[in-house]
Amino acid sequence: MKRTFTLLTVFCAVLLAGGIDVGAQTNPGGGKKNFGYSQNPKTKTPSETRSVVAEKTEPASIQTPAVEVAKATVAPEATRPETSIAEKTLGVVKQAANRSKAPTENYIVGSGDVLFVSLQNNSKASTYFTVLNDGTIDYPLAGEMVSVVGMTTDEIEEILATKIKLYENPLVSVRVREYNSHRVTVLGLVENGGERSIQREAVPLFVIRADASVQPKADTVSVKRTAGASEKYLLKDAQWENVLVFPGDIVEFSASAEAEKANQFVFISGEISNSGKLAFHSGLTLTQAIIVAGGIKRTGIKKAVIRRKNAAGLLETKEYNLKAINDGKMPDPNLADGDIIEIGS
Numbered sequence: 001m002k003r004t005f006t007l008l009t010v011f012c013a014v015l016l017a018g019g020i021d022v023g024a025q026t027n028p029g030g031g032k033k034n035f036g037y038s039q040n041p042k043t044k045t046p047s048e049t050r051s052v053v054a055e056k057t058e059p060a061s062i063q064t065p066a067v068e069v070a071k072a073t074v075a076p077e078a079t080r081p082e083t084s085i086a087e088k089t090l091g092v093v094k095q096a097a098n099r100s101k102a103p104t105e106n107y108i109v110g111s112g113d114v115l116f117v118s119l120q121n122n123s124k125a126s127t128y129f130t131v132l133n134d135g136t137i138d139y140p141l142a143g144e145m146v147s148v149v150g151m152t153t154d155e156i157e158e159i160l161a162t163k164i165k166l167y168e169n170p171l172v173s174v175r176v177r178e179y180n181s182h183r184v185t186v187l188g189l190v191e192n193g194g195e196r197s198i199q200r201e202a203v204p205l206f207v208i209r210a211d212a213s214v215q216p217k218a219d220t221v222s223v224k225r226t227a228g229a230s231e232k233y234l235l236k237d238a239q240w241e242n243v244l245v246f247p248g249d250i251v252e253f254s255a256s257a258e259a260e261k262a263n264q265f266v267f268i269s270g271e272i273s274n275s276g277k278l279a280f281h282s283g284l285t286l287t288q289a290i291i292v293a294g295g296i297k298r299t300g301i302k303k304a305v306i307r308r309k310n311a312a313g314l315l316e317t318k319e320y321n322l323k324a325i326n327d328g329k330m331p332d333p334n335l336a337d338g339d340i341i342e343i344g345s
Helices: 002-016 046-057 060-099 153-161 205-212 239-240 259-260 286-292 322-326
Strands: 022-025 032-034 113-120 127-130 136-139 144-147 173-177 183-188 192-195 220-222 228-235 249-252 265-269 277-281 303-309 315-321 340-343
Touching: 032 173, 113 136, 127 136, 127 183, 144 153, 153 173, 183 205, 192 205, 205 220, 205 239, 205 249, 205 303, 228 239, 265 286, 286 303, 286 322
Parallel strands: 183 249, 265 340
Antiparallel strands: 022 032, 113 127, 113 173, 136 144, 183 192, 220 228, 220 249, 265 277, 303 315, 303 340
């Protein structure tokens, strides 16, 4: 019995020392055969048990950093589209607000205009830029040519602000200094004709009239549009004041046939009863003008001089014998609008 106890003690010691593997048995073909007891959840191996426990009971303090890192990575991506959409929406709203303004309150930049670009972050960067034929300006701080044609100054400010990388919050101001792309032509009975620039997408016709100094005898205005259509208005009618003139239009002030007649005169002076201005009409002769002016003051006056402006604007003088005209020996000359008649000498 004592011997048996001693052998059992030795056997247990060998087991504890790992000399015999009780988790497998030798098969005839060699190698190890799994007993399959670990398939029962209640009898899982210690290593399998530790793995499951670790997954279920890992402290919150260990999981939190991983979650926070994940949130930090995902959050910006999740919020970035919302910010981008908001910015785009704001830009669309601003653009729509600008374009919805009346043409008399808005100006769209075109080629040839001169812009003054002011950067409050750096006063030395403020200068003038001409819009080139391709619609761009060469703004150095943007790092490239910037297309500005077809935009308002507010829209140009926003574009430049997004392209300037030298400053975190660039404060840009854009103003038009020379409105070279918006021009109209004024012709006819005006003191100040020719091309002139306008500072809006359109201006009322009465502004053009005041600036051009229209002559009193003009009673008609016509507006030829860039598309080829032509509009005509009488200046005595109030409706013409609200007509808008757009870039490229041609405005011409003229006198109608009635107005021409009402504004034609001859001027008579010298030995005449009533010197001054006489209404002119086609077919008026020298003798008729003398009669209308009250006749000659003294008998014996035989000489009359007519001065008439030629194509060069110079007065040409021609002398007539009144006695010969009255005796039928010389034709009674027809007068012209603007003639100056001097009776006697």
